[in-house]
Amino acid sequence: MTKIVKSLSKTVMVLLVAAIAFGGATSCKSKKKIAREKAAAEYAIKVDQAKKDLLAIISGSTSWTADEMTERIAVIKSYNIDDNQIKDLIVKAEEKVEDVRAAEMRRAEEERMRREEDAKIRAAQSEFAVIDNQFDAIATAGTIDGSNSQIQQTLEYFETPDIPVLIIISKSEGFNDYDRPTTISKFLNYLKDKKSYKYKIEAVKRNSVGKITELELIVK
Amino acid sequence: MKKLAYILIILTSFGFTSAMAQDQLSPERKQAVDSLALEKIRDLSKYISIIGSKETPWSEANRVIDRAEELFMQGSEIGVSSLAKTEISYFVVRKYFERLMRLNYNKVEISWYNIEYVSDLQRQPDGTYVGVITIFQKFKGYDAEGRLVYQDTTKKDITVYVKRKETQIGGRLIGFWDVLLGDIRVKETSK
Numbered sequence: 540m541t542k543i544v545k546s547l548s549k550t551v552m553v554l555l556v557a558a559i560a561f562g563g564a565t566s567c568k569s570k571k572k573i574a575r576e577k578a579a580a581e582y583a584i585k586v587d588q589a590k591k592d593l594l595a596i597i598s599g600s601t602s603w604t605a606d607e608m609t610e611r612i613a614v615i616k617s618y619n620i621d622d623n624q625i626k627d628l629i630v631k632a633e634e635k636v637e638d639v640r641a642a643e644m645r646r647a648e649e650e651r652m653r654r655e656e657d658a659k660i661r662a663a664q665s666e667f668a669v670i671d672n673q674f675d676a677i678a679t680a681g682t683i684d685g686s687n688s689q690i691q692q693t694l695e696y697f698e699t700p701d702i703p704v705l706i707i708i709s710k711s712e713g714f715n716d717y718d719r720p721t722t723i724s725k726f727l728n729y730l731k732d733k734k735s736y737k738y739k740i741e742a743v744k745r746n747s748v749g750k751i752t753e754l755e756l757i758v759k
Numbered sequence: 760m761k762k763l764a765y766i767l768i769i770l771t772s773f774g775f776t777s778a779m780a781q782d783q784l785s786p787e788r789k790q791a792v793d794s795l796a797l798e799k800i801r802d803l804s805k806y807i808s809i810i811g812s813k814e815t816p817w818s819e820a821n822r823v824i825d826r827a828e829e830l831f832m833q834g835s836e837i838g839v840s841s842l843a844k845t846e847i848s849y850f851v852v853r854k855y856f857e858r859l860m861r862l863n864y865n866k867v868e869i870s871w872y873n874i875e876y877v878s879d880l881q882r883q884p885d886g887t888y889v890g891v892i893t894i895f896q897k898f899k900g901y902d903a904e905g906r907l908v909y910q911d912t913t914k915k916d917i918t919v920y921v922k923r924k925e926t927q928i929g930g931r932l933i934g935f936w937d938v939l940l941g942d943i944r945v946k947e948t949s950k
Binding site for chain 1: 785787788791792794795802805806809815816819822823826924926928929933934935936937938
């Protein structure tokens with residue numbers, strides 16, 4: 540009886556060891572498979588996302604800047620995806636980035652030039668504002684003496700009382716139409732007589748000491 | 760030599776075409792010229808008011824007469840009417856302004872209103888544009904006591920001549936429209 544018990548327990552032990560050994564091996568094999576499958580799925584997602592991003596770059600449907608696009612392409616390249624379509628898309632996307640970068644540079648240059656032009660216009664307007672204000676002061680002085688005093692002050696800005704004043708009445712078809720040219724002295728007295736200044740300065744020419752030698756006005 | 764002649768003909772015709780293009784007015788430019796002529800009439804209105812005003816110093820009045828005279832073609836005349844007389848007297852521009860300056864009132868008020876074209880500027884064969892602008896003039900004369908002793912309203916027609924001219928300024932050729940006023944004819948006078 541004792542023999543039978545001993546033999547049975549040995550058999551159970553052997554079976555147990557075999558079961559553990561077999562079960563453990565099966566579990567390990569399954570984990571590797573899951574890991575492989577998981578990696579394959581992640582790779583497929585990566586490839587799919589890379590494709591989508593590259594197509595978005597090529598079609599211009601992304602709001603990324605050229606730098607952001609370059610960064611994204613570098614990441615995609617780092618995946619070393621062995622797919623001819625992806626490789627082809629990378630080449631096209633890089634060409635697109637170059638176009639976008641050139642357009643960005645062009646826009647930046649245009650913006651810079653526009654700002655410069657605006658600054659020039661503002662500077663010119665503020666430069667002309669002094670003279671415009673003087674003209675307005677003559678027209679609105681209220682008395683002959685007041686206007687005459689303003690005229691004397693204003694003439695200080697001009698080389699002589701006889702410098703030409705051109706008044707543009709129309710700007711079209713590529714050239715200007717002018718009123719009969721006059722002199723600054725006559726024009727300032729005209730403002731005094733009319734009691735209104737309804738022009739604005741279009742251009743001035745100055746001599747080496749900054750005095751105005753020619754004035755061009757335009758009817759407002 | 761023949762080639763040179765052709766080139767000269769082509770260049771001359773280009774210059775002629777360009778000059779013609781500048782003389783032919785688009786509606787936009789025509790409007791600018793119309794406005795310029797009306798503005799000259801408004802300038803004259805202002806000058807007449809200044810010259811006639813007894814508050815204007817003599818030197819100022821004479822300066823303004825010079826400016827006003829520059830608005831007219833040489834030899835132009837201005838009609839003068841009165842409720843007291845049926846006939847209309849015409850004076851050369853300078854004479855008219857000098858008489859206006861010396862009117863025998865203590866205070867004079869002259870204003871022009873309803874200034875408008877009765878005949879649009881029309882291009883003449885010589886390139887001059889000619890039109891007629893009508894104005895209404897309200898005249899009021901006061902005595903030393905400030906009483907209104909005379910007033911009338913006169914309708915006047917002013918002939919306007921506009922011609923494109925060119926002048927050199929600072930080395931540039933400037934094309935300008937020269938507006939000159941002709942005779943001012945009295946059409947009606949009423950109280």
